[in-house]
Amino acid sequence: MPKKIDPALRDRAVRLVREHRSEYPSLTAASAAVARQVGVGHESVRRWVLQADIDDGSREGVTSAEHAEIKRLKSENSRLREDVAILRAATTFFAGELDPRNR
Secondary structure: OOOOOOHHHHHHHHHHHHHHHHHOOOHHHHHHHHHHHHOOOHHHHHHHHHHHHHHHOOOOOOOHHHHHHHHHHHHHHHHHHHHHHHHHHHHHHHHHHHOHHHO
16 A cells, blocks of 8 residues: 655655756656655656646646546446446345235
8 A cells, every 4th residue: 555645745856856857867867866855766756746747737648636536436436336236136126026926
C-alpha cells in the first residue's frame, strides 16, 4: 500500500523542480536532484511534476479533478450494478412466490 505523502512536501518538490528545471539536461535529472533533497523517490517527484503540468493545462492528459470524478463514477456504477443484481434476484423470487402454478 502506498504511503501518504504530505501535500506540502509534494508542492515544495514540484516548485523546486520547476524553479531549477533549466539547470538540468532533463526533467528526470531535475526530479532526481530534488528527490534526494526532500527524501522521496525520483520517479514520484517526476510524476508529480507531470501531473502538475497537466493540472495547469500546459500538458495534455487527465487532470486530477477529472481522475477523481472518474473514480467516483466507477464506484457509483459498481454499486448500482450490485443493486440491480439484488433487485433482479428479488423480483425472480417474488414472482415465483406469486405464481399460482407453484401451489
